[in-house]
Amino acid sequence: MGESKAEFTRESGGRRSASRTGAFELKSRRFSLLGLVLHSADMAELAADWAERAGAGGFEHEPVVIDLSGVPRAAAVSAAEGQAPLALDGPAPVDLRAIVALLRASQLQPVAVTGATAEELALAHELGLADAADEPAAERAAAAPAEVVREVVVEKIVEKHAAPAPTLVVDKPLRSGQRVYAKGGDLVVLALVNHGAEVIADGSVHVYAPLRGKAIAGARGDTSARIYAHSLEAELLAIAGIYRTTENPLPADVAGKPAQVLLDGEKLLMQPLAF
């Protein structure tokens, strides 16, 4: 992506890394992941629909959570007196094994399930999937103590993302026709971004030079992403899908000046930055 040869640099650890104790820390972390929300337990139907709408792939081993909370269950489950022996009469369990194979074939990395029944959960553990417990799952899988579940989730995900999302740093000018995309993180450009160039990030976009091309922050919907420019002259500004072109000129207090752009509800706010 992008013609420029950019280097990856990584942000160093947590913010309070000064008081480092031991080789690792177990921390509670929040990550935003793709979720595969199933509306049917019918594997044949699912496979056909998947092939049609997502079969082309284009995923890059992104982690995904399989959300079973939307799968229609037979009413019989609710009968509490059934207990263990009657599990056989319960709803047909979702074929997790097949779903995992389907996702892996499309370069997706299933890491957890949510909304699973006890039986499905057992299978999930067997498949190396964690239980991403949220409210419906907690209700359903009452047997599993919440604390244990949370620990598993943390371990599982921290393994996959040892560091925070990498920041992409570009130190060469981006000229007309060039495009750089910082997947999953911030993009920092230390040289000019000319008309016809595109700078895109899932996080924020920082340009410490004139920004004349197109700038797109929060490309995957992060509404807290911002755009910072040392000289704001962009031909297009977009955050999480809300965009404006310079068909109507930038306000005089930010045009050609240091400025930031952020999202306020459905509106792009442009604010001058004073150094």
Next chain:
Amino acid sequence: MTTKIVVVTSGKGGVGKTTTSASFATGLAMRGFKTCVIDFDVGLRNLDLIMGVERRVVYDLINVVNDEIKLTQALIKDKQIDKLYILAASQTRDKDALKQEGVERVLGELKEMEFDFIICDSPAGIETGALMAMHYADEALVVTNPEVSSVRDSDRILGMLSSKTKRAIEGGEPVKEHLLITRYNPNRVEGGQMLSLDDIHEILRTPLIGVIPESDSVLQASNQGLPAIHMQGSDVAEAYKDVVARFLGEDKPMRFTEAVKPGWFKRVFGAK
């Protein structure tokens, strides 16, 4: 001295690439450097016209690239300047005939012949011809006219120089870029009809190697089949000589960049 490959490129057509290639190569040869200028504009060859060797073209670049003849058979020696050679483009083929291995071999053979400079006259556009012309370049002259679309296209070409050339792909030292502004008319800049040097620098931020003033002598020169640098006493010839000097590392102040009001002499006898 090792051979230096210089591409003359612009993106946009008609800005003065061939005029510049001819005068720049001639200027280097006049300074005593063994120089070869190659026309990469396969199918629309012009360089031989401007160099005045049109009638002497028997074999061309494509014949050599395809290994049909020896390089020495295709090299045309300039009649006025010693040490200056021209390799014409083919008029009957198209750019797809430019195979990368063939181009590399031709450049390699020219190096073996101990040329000091190889000047590659790029075609307009950003397709095969232009990519081949720039691929093996060590330095680049990016030719720009003082108007927005030309500057924008030069920006695109500068981006490709920093990403699509051999040096960029192999991660070596980047291609050294020089900006050459042609058809500059200070009076029209003052009138706001043309971009100024500052405007262009603000957009491209590439070091300026020279400014060639707009002049009728360019037209006269190409109609006569003479590189413009030979037009004795003209501003254009002087400006190209300055470009060659700066390229060779000499310090020359910019000339022909200030607006001049016609003096009484010109007003009486008419502008030349």
